[in-house]
């Protein structure tokens with residue numbers, strides 16, 4: 001299992017269909033210090049997804065930042081990405097690990113304490129606690145927000161690094177990290193910012209500050 005910095009995961013915004021805008025926001029996020037990128041495309045066809053994944057991989061490699069692919073193991077394998085993020089109804093972890101090998105990153109979404117406990121025995125690298133707060137970004141298949149109390153419960157039972165997603169921004173990052181999450185995953189906070197580079201820097205500073213207080 002490789003060492004990965006999960007502090008600030010930038011999840012790309014699949015509503016951006018224009019490649020130039022997509023890449024300029026990604027570049028700004030990388031300049032601002034995001035530590036891992038997840039390419040999440042729910043609307044592109046496979047050919048367009050693959051093209052975007054290749055561009056994304058090249059840019060992330062320039063910054064030495066790992067790239068994982070949401071849902072699509074085939075795309076991850078095709079572009080030699082660093083791993084995948086899987087939901088509870090995506091490809092089962094055992095099959096994904098067989099196809100990806102031991103060194104690749106596998107993240108798994110968990111939305112309750114039971115799923116977190118079950119994940120302890122799985123060959124995964126981190127759990128995505130989803131959602132921590134309410135969000136307008138994802139509208140389908142969204143579980144009730146776990147909030148900080150849910151994070152505390154899951155922290156108690158889980159032996160995996162936790163990355164919280166859903167409605168995360170500068171106002172709630174401190175309490176998320178203070179309560180045992182290794183990192184945050186954000187779409188809007190960076191993608192919708194007027195200045196994605198500075199927003200990424202600001203989020204990273206908050207995470208680092210809490211880290212030094214721990």
Ligand SMILES: Cc1ncc(COP(=O)(O)OP(=O)(O)O)c(N)n1
Pocket residue numbers: 009011038040070071085086087088090107108109110127128129130138163164165185
């Ligand atoms: C870090 C992180 N955590 C959870 C999710 C949600 O994944 P999933 O449940 O598969 O839902 P979709 O993102 O595929 O709609 C995530 N993407 N990242």
Ligand SMILES: Cc1nc(C(=O)O)sc1CCOP(=O)(O)O
Pocket residue numbers: 011040109129130131132134135136137138142143165166167168185186187188189
């Ligand atoms: C992709 C995703 N998955 C979620 C889950 O709870 O499974 S919430 C979410 C969207 C996160 O976007 P934002 O940072 O804009 O709230």
Ligand SMILES: [Mg+2]
Pocket residue numbers: 070071085086087090
């Ligand atoms: Mg999924």
